[in-house]
Amino acid sequence: MSSPRNEPLQLQKVQSQPTLYSPRPEHFRWSPYLFLVPTVGMMTLFSFFPMLYGLWMSLQDIDAIRGTSRFIGLNNYLRLFRDPQFGESLFNTAWYTLTVVPLILIGSIAVGIFLRESRPARLLARVGFYIPFVLSPVVVATAWKWLLNEDLGVTDGFLKWAGLPTVPWLSADFSARVSVVVTTVWNLVGFYMLMVLAGLSQINAELYEAARIEGADAWKRFWHITLPMLKPTILLIVILATVHATQAFETILLLTAGGPGSATRLIVQNMYQSAFNRLQPGYAVAQAVVILPIILFVAWLQMRLFKQEGMI
Amino acid sequence: MKGEKLNSFRKFAYDIVSVVVCIFFLTPVLWSVFSAFQSSGNLFTFPPSFDPRSFTLENFRAVFATGNVPQYALNSFIVATLSSLLTVMASAMAGFALAKYKFLGRQFILMLIISVLLVPLQVLMVPVFLVLKTLGWVNNLIGIIIPPAATATGTFMMRQYMVGIPDDVLEAARIDGATDWKIFWRVILPLSAPALGAVCILSFTWRWNDYLWPLIVINSQQNFTLQLSLANLIGTNTVEWGTLLAYATLVMIPVLIVFLCFQRYFLKGSLAGSVKA
Numbered sequence: 001m002s003s004p005r006n007e008p009l010q011l012q013k014v015q016s017q018p019t020l021y022s023p024r025p026e027h028f029r030w031s032p033y034l035f036l037v038p039t040v041g042m043m044t045l046f047s048f049f050p051m052l053y054g055l056w057m058s059l060q061d062i063d064a065i066r067g068t069s070r071f072i073g074l075n076n077y078l079r080l081f082r083d084p085q086f087g088e089s090l091f092n093t094a095w096y097t098l099t100v101v102p103l104i105l106i107g108s109i110a111v112g113i114f115l116r117e118s119r120p121a122r123l124l125a126r127v128g129f130y131i132p133f134v135l136s137p138v139v140v141a142t143a144w145k146w147l148l149n150e151d152l153g154v155t156d157g158f159l160k161w162a163g164l165p166t167v168p169w170l171s172a173d174f175s176a177r178v179s180v181v182v183t184t185v186w187n188l189v190g191f192y193m194l195m196v197l198a199g200l201s202q203i204n205a206e207l208y209e210a211a212r213i214e215g216a217d218a219w220k221r222f223w224h225i226t227l228p229m230l231k232p233t234i235l236l237i238v239i240l241a242t243v244h245a246t247q248a249f250e251t252i253l254l255l256t257a258g259g260p261g262s263a264t265r266l267i268v269q270n271m272y273q274s275a276f277n278r279l280q281p282g283y284a285v286a287q288a289v290v291i292l293p294i295i296l297f298v299a300w301l302q303m304r305l306f307k308q309e310g311m312i
Numbered sequence: 313m314k315g316e317k318l319n320s321f322r323k324f325a326y327d328i329v330s331v332v333v334c335i336f337f338l339t340p341v342l343w344s345v346f347s348a349f350q351s352s353g354n355l356f357t358f359p360p361s362f363d364p365r366s367f368t369l370e371n372f373r374a375v376f377a378t379g380n381v382p383q384y385a386l387n388s389f390i391v392a393t394l395s396s397l398l399t400v401m402a403s404a405m406a407g408f409a410l411a412k413y414k415f416l417g418r419q420f421i422l423m424l425i426i427s428v429l430l431v432p433l434q435v436l437m438v439p440v441f442l443v444l445k446t447l448g449w450v451n452n453l454i455g456i457i458i459p460p461a462a463t464a465t466g467t468f469m470m471r472q473y474m475v476g477i478p479d480d481v482l483e484a485a486r487i488d489g490a491t492d493w494k495i496f497w498r499v500i501l502p503l504s505a506p507a508l509g510a511v512c513i514l515s516f517t518w519r520w521n522d523y524l525w526p527l528i529v530i531n532s533q534q535n536f537t538l539q540l541s542l543a544n545l546i547g548t549n550t551v552e553w554g555t556l557l558a559y560a561t562l563v564m565i566p567v568l569i570v571f572l573c574f575q576r577y578f579l580k581g582s583l584a585g586s587v588k589a
Contacts, residue, residue: 136521157358
């Protein structure tokens, strides 16, 4: 994703290797490190150390009430295999991810193409589509809960008004799952639309001109030019949306609290409850460690992408 | 000629469709705000009445009876402001080092920062909570001000911007005898104003909207942020929808104002780091 040179805030291709400013010899050793102290310090304390500490914790049986802990090796992990609740949350995360990611992909490409031209009305619509992404999870959950609220909400109000049967949006397994997925896609699609727009701006307009002269219709142009040219963007969207989906927590917690039953309880919520409701932090962390390979794989992919873009 | 006219008409039609679709897309928000102004009697009628005479502020008054809302607002404001300033300062410094210096371990530090981008709080919340507990920052606003302040997105945005500042400028300052810190403070920071602004605005909205950190760290009412107290209302069994929606409207207003005023920064800036911090 590169951009015109006068738009410095977008991710641009910069050669990262030669940093041109070599400071005076007497400062050579220290100043860059000193400049990095606040950021690296905070990250160490609140990210890297917790990562390692988490790994250690997952090998312990921690009694949060008495404050005692006992080394139990891999028992927490073995317990995961026998825990139907964890299995269910893993399954829930899987279907959630597998529906949210394609829907976000299709949605963001559709909206992006629709709002591609920079006419005032489309620019306005872009801002509108982005709005859900700047709202807090609490506000998003409140708005959707109101919308889907059974008997009283507008969706059911509309269905009744149209003489159709109402749907128990948040209180039956299947419809609650649908509601959660719809809410997530609605929340995030504007953000991914921006990526599609950035990708589209990279496509040479002459390609379309040439295709038009050859007599290719809109569908053919989309299929043979737009889609192939968007490939890097699509890859990035799939990666980031997967990250977003595997970590989904707050909005769902507020919207359905994981219910009905445990139909919409995903891994992170399961972990949160193990730690803070059932007070088994060691076991909770073991669950987090299980998601780690997924995240690391995605991290690796992203790292490669960043390298391609000249970020590292 | 005729084709051109038809074409511009089609474009205009498209414009209208795009705005209409966008408004439909925003139904959940618009409907919530609309409902917040309805009296409890009108709230559940469908089709709704759009008669402005039936609008009321009673729900907004009720919000302030749910708890010490001004205190929560103050907390949210303090947290978002201080945390953003910290983010701006830390990312500017780190961005400068990564953009303009050649030093041992630079690559390694970049990798570390990217890994922070990808291993989010959701996964780390339990050990992070214990770290905060050890520091005595649990149930303290400082626990939601400092820990989220180091963001990879902010650091990358600053770095990307500063790479574009010509080295001649730094060279000139150095010949004048400026120390590295002075170069950063007097030359780099003023030149990076747009990026500083962007990071500050983005960070303010992240922290204002934050629910996860406060959820983990804060447990007494006096330290609640707006998000936390609103979330608590959602959880109650007897939901007063009017109050809840009025509260949500109040909570989203500052962010919406910031977003609409600075939407350029959002629409461009958010791509730099790719992930919300």
